[in-house]
Every structure is written in C-alpha cells, then in structure tokens.
Amino acid sequence: MANSSKRKKEHIRYSLMLEKKLKRNVFSDITLLHNCLSEVNLDEIDISTQLKSLKLDKPIIINAITGGFSFARTINRELAKVARELSLAMAVGSQRIALKDKSAQESFKVVREENPEGLIFANIGADASLEEVLQVIEMIDADAVQIHLNTPQEIVMAEGRKNFAGTIENIRRIVSGVKVPVIVKEVGFGMAKEEARILADCGVEIVDVGGAGGTDFIAIENLRNRKNAVTNLEGWGIPTPISLIEVISEVGDSVDIIASGGLKTGLDVAKSLALGAKAAGLAGSVLYKLIKGGPAALRKYLIQVERELRYSMAMVGAKNLSELRKRPLIIQGRTYNWIKFRGIKIKSR
Numbered sequence: 001m002a003n004s005s006k007r008k009k010e011h012i013r014y015s016l017m018l019e020k021k022l023k024r025n026v027f028s029d030i031t032l033l034h035n036c037l038s039e040v041n042l043d044e045i046d047i048s049t050q051l052k053s054l055k056l057d058k059p060i061i062i063n064a065i066t067g068g069f070s071f072a073r074t075i076n077r078e079l080a081k082v083a084r085e086l087s088l089a090m091a092v093g094s095q096r097i098a099l100k101d102k103s104a105q106e107s108f109k110v111v112r113e114e115n116p117e118g119l120i121f122a123n124i125g126a127d128a129s130l131e132e133v134l135q136v137i138e139m140i141d142a143d144a145v146q147i148h149l150n151t152p153q154e155i156v157m158a159e160g161r162k163n164f165a166g167t168i169e170n171i172r173r174i175v176s177g178v179k180v181p182v183i184v185k186e187v188g189f190g191m192a193k194e195e196a197r198i199l200a201d202c203g204v205e206i207v208d209v210g211g212a213g214g215t216d217f218i219a220i221e222n223l224r225n226r227k228n229a230v231t232n233l234e235g236w237g238i239p240t241p242i243s244l245i246e247v248i249s250e251v252g253d254s255v256d257i258i259a260s261g262g263l264k265t266g267l268d269v270a271k272s273l274a275l276g277a278k279a280a281g282l283a284g285s286v287l288y289k290l291i292k293g294g295p296a297a298l299r300k301y302l303i304q305v306e307r308e309l310r311y312s313m314a315m316v317g318a319k320n321l322s323e324l325r326k327r328p329l330i331i332q333g334r335t336y337n338w339i340k341f342r343g344i345k346i347k348s349r
C-alpha cells in the first residue's frame, strides 16, 4: 500500500515538473473565425451543457488527478471547494487504492463532503470488476463514473499491468451493470475513431478523448525509473484536437464527447467545443496552479478560463454552445493532413 501512495506522490511531483516545461500548444492548428458582425450580448451568453442525463452549468471539468494519501486529501478538498464555488464538475483520481485500504477512503470522500450538491465523478481503471465500480461510485455518492484507459502508462511503469486481454468485454459488463453514466476516458494518449466505435457498440454514451499534448504519463514514468527510461516513446499518442475530430466523426451522433489533454486556456476550451465536444477537462494545469499558487491562484485561473471562453464565443457570434458548434473554423497543418490521410470527411464551415 505504501507503494501506491509513493507512486501517486511521484506522479504529482513529476507532472508539476513537466507542466512547467510544457511549451507546445496542441490547438495551434485550429482557428476560430472572427465575426465582425457579432450581435451577441456578452452578459447573456449561456455556457451550460449536457453530457447525456448530466446537466453542467459550465463546460469546464476538473479532471481526475489524485486521492489515497493525506496530502491528496488536502488537494481534493481544495479542488472540491473551488469546484463548488465556480459550479464546475469534478472527477477524483483512481479510487483503486481505497478499495484495498479503507483508510484511504477519506481522501476521496472529502470531495463529497465539501461539495454535497455538486457533480462528482468516481474513477477507476478499465480492469475493475463491476463490483469494484459499484463500490467506488457509492464511496463518494458519484453522479457518474470515469473508467480510465492508460495502456502506455501501465506498459512503461515497472510495476504496471502488462496484459490487457478482456478489457472490451469488461467495459461492456460495467456499462450494463451501472446505473449512473459511464465515461470512458484516456489519460493523455487519445482515442481513434475505430476504438470510439467499439466503445459506442459496448453501450458507452460518454467518452473523454484524453488526448496527447499535455500530461504525458510515459514521460512521468521515465522520470520515476530513469535507469530503464524509454525517452524515445515520449510524445506518444493522438493529439487532442485530432482525437476529437476522429471520435466525433465516428460516434458524435450518439456519444457525448469530452475534450481533454493539453487544454490550458479558455481559447483551447472554446476550440474544443467548436469542434463538437460537449465539455472540456483540465488536470495538469489545475494541479499546477493549486500547488504553486494555492486555492486563490487556482480560482483566478479557472475564472480566467471561463472568461476567455465567453469572450471567444462573443467574438465568433455564438450565444450558446450549440451555436458555437456551428460557427466557422479553420483546420490547418498537421491536423488537416492527418484527417485527410485518415479519410475523415468534415464539412468546411
């Protein structure tokens, strides 16, 4: 058990180190087209959204980060307070640790204590049994459960899982046995349209593409295990905007999609929503602001993200998210070439 909390502490430490150095803006190939005749009233912009039956006041989600040890309890308490104040949905980190060690449950339950009415998502890996999934939902009275996919991380992590057989069947079993919405999410390597189709066929109604461009768990695991580092594999994965386009092109009609992975600004959120995402998740930047600047800095940052989203919507002339999804945008460079090569048809707009 001590090992799990040590690993989690190291994940935080190294993600902060990498977050500081991160330069690439994964959304630079996407431009929202300026509308010089916008007739929007900034004060009347509606950014509420829906993920199937879940109603979100705002499309910004504090994504899964941590839990399981005493400092994680403090982090989760502060995240939950900010989520409540700003009316944001929030996910906890993997609750696997709290299934094995009951004393770790407090660090997750604190989120529900701080935010009794808020939207809170449970979290566990795709190898969890249905019974375990039901337990993590109950632990925090969750409104939805995130089932995470993190194959590259497990492969590179010395102590990680190496056999992934049965994952699809297990997801199918979880979806059919759970009452709250199931969100299948990647953790920073993205999803392609082929796998999105399989998930949709399993009955999954919400996916979080968790694309590349932000937190890189191969890089984090390399820092944890420098002797056996596979640095050439850093950067692996499908960049978030590309993953969004892939997944939306295939299952956008039936599945609600969350954008995450490398989102830092309100403009990144606006671009994601314009591409068709119903909500956007932030993890690395949220953790960084909280640890480096404290709760006030985190609050200020998230207010700025929301403000940039609202301003961007006003400047393209969209008074709500369904209008934003229809506004013109330009796709260039690597993203354009990728989707063309993959034979993905998206209408010019």
Ligand SMILES: Cc1cc2nc3c(=O)[nH]c(=O)nc-3n(C[C@H](O)[C@H](O)[C@H](O)COP(=O)(O)O)c2cc1C
Pocket: 011, 012, 015, 063, 064, 065, 066, 092, 093, 094, 123, 146, 147, 148, 185, 186, 187, 188, 210, 211, 213, 214, 215, 260, 261, 262, 263, 281, 282, 283, 284, 285, 287
């Ligand atoms: C320190 C840290 C721990 C994380 N732990 C989890 C986890 O337990 N479960 C999970 O689904 N995702 C976890 N994630 C992944 C995030 O939820 C998110 O998918 C990923 O970091 C990409 O978003 P970002 O680029 O905004 O960080 C973690 C991320 C960080 C930075």
